[in-house]
Amino acid sequence: MSPLPDPPEQDANTGNWWLQVEDDAIGYWPNSLVSGIADGAEMVQYGGEIFDVATEVGTAVAHTTTEMGSEYIAYPDLLHTILVCPFAILTREVFLIRTWEESTVTEKCKVGGCFSEELVFCKEIATEEERPSVDGDIIDCVGIYKQPAFDHPLLYNHTIQMRPSAYPKGVKAETMTKIDQPWHLNGRCPEGTIPIHRTQKSDLMRATSLKNFGKKYPEGIRHPQIVDDGRTGHVHAIVSTKEDKYFGGKADLHLWNPRVYADEFSLAQIWITTKDRKHTLEDGWMVYPDLYGDNQTRSFIYWTSDAYRTTGCYNLKCSGFVQVGSEYLLGGVISPVSVYGGHLFFLAVNIFQDVQNGNWWLQLQNDLVGYWPGSLVPRFAGGAEIVQYGGEIVDSGVAHGIKGPHTTTEMGSGHFSGEGEGKAGAFTRLQVMDKDISGYKSPQDVTSFVREPHCYDLSLMKTTGNWGVYFFYGGPGRNQNCP
DSSP: OOOOOSOOEEOTTTOOEEEEETTEEEEEEOTTTTGGGTTOOSOOOOOOOOOOHHHHHTOOSSOOOOOOTTSSOSSSOGGGSOOOOSOOOOOTTTOOOOOSSOEEOSSSEEEEOSTTOOEEEEOOOOEEEEEEOTTSOEEEEEEGGGSGGGGSGGGTTOOOOOSOSOOOBTOSOSSOOOOBOGGGGGOOOOTTEEEEEOOOHHHHHHOSOSTTTTOOOTTTOOOHHHHOOSTTSEEEEEEEOOSSOEEEEEEEEEOOOOOOOTTOOEEEEEEEEOTTSSSEEEEEEEEOHHHHSSOOOEEEEEEESSTTSSSOOBTTSSSOOEEOOSSOOTTOBOBOOOOTTSOOOEEEEEEEEOTTTOOEEEEETTEEEEEEOGGGOGGGTTOBSEEEEEEEEEOHHHHTTOOSSOOOOOBTTSSOGGGOTTTSEEEEEEEEEESSTTBOBOOSSOEEEESOTTTSEEEEEEOSSTTOEEEEEEBOSSBTTBO
């Protein structure tokens, strides 16, 4: 175990208390000065203090204007709040990090809180190589057996499955556009490792809550056709299969770079889900400045087994998903994207179950990325109940209960579905694998749903041609018909 950071820390041999700043030992308090803590201190406290002299001498008329910390009130604005990070408590018995409410929030960080306070301890990942990317990301090449997945209690003794037991008919795509990720320009991760997007301090500082960093909100993602009342700020334009048993879903998601406003996002994805949305497996692309710090189009995955309450996260920001391929960086920038009226590019997404062991595999283009172990989503053991395809945005004003004009965050290409091929967003070659698990087929009896049709819309299409069942979708958000 690596030495823990940032004492004061007691020398267990002499009883002296040492002070270290950064990596430099400054000095120590001899144990004879503080005999009352010879066997250890009883409490550790963190915080700020000011002195109001007028109050002290009894002449105060108004409180002093002396500031504390950054002068800003703590939370919810982390951008202006002084944070103590990292922190640790060292015990002589076991040398463990202890927090009041410890829970993983990223692949490197844990959050603990006392009442409303939140503090973070960041641990190290065993990185074999580092790959800086031209897009500003830092990619860690981590040993496949040292990835975050195995921090999950259900996966402590898990044996990695490197490939599915069998490939259903139709898994391999027939035609494929070339998709790349900018980090490849500096090389790939070596054999036996996987790429992980490094969470940096700036990422945490953008979060509205450290505990919820990299997670969706329970009230924000619901089954659109059942309980979406529009008050959460999440707006969907989706196509759903009828309720049945499904063991796979796939489609080609045309890639765009929609304009996204401030603390909002825009995405296109496939949901493999139960009808109550308590279990979901998700993959697609998104633009999400608050999560990634930019407005670039990025790949993502998500999962939950309790309707987004306590389980699941984006990409590898918590334990669960087991990555086996080194080609794709989950959360990485995807390029190129489609050009309005010009070249089209798409991401072929395929999620399917290995029926021999219950694991759910993710394939992008024709490359296996990894899988969600069946133990994470036990209700999927006999198949999912619904497959959904479509777009989603969040209107932060509505989400925060603020009355005002609709957001200008775009969905899809930012153009309505009526503009058609090459101009509107699109999902093509929709397919499912139902209880006849021999292979993929076009879904039957699909339905569409749009929350705010004057702001975004969807046109469902069917053809006997190459695109099969497909749809156009999207929109600009606020416009003359969507004030």
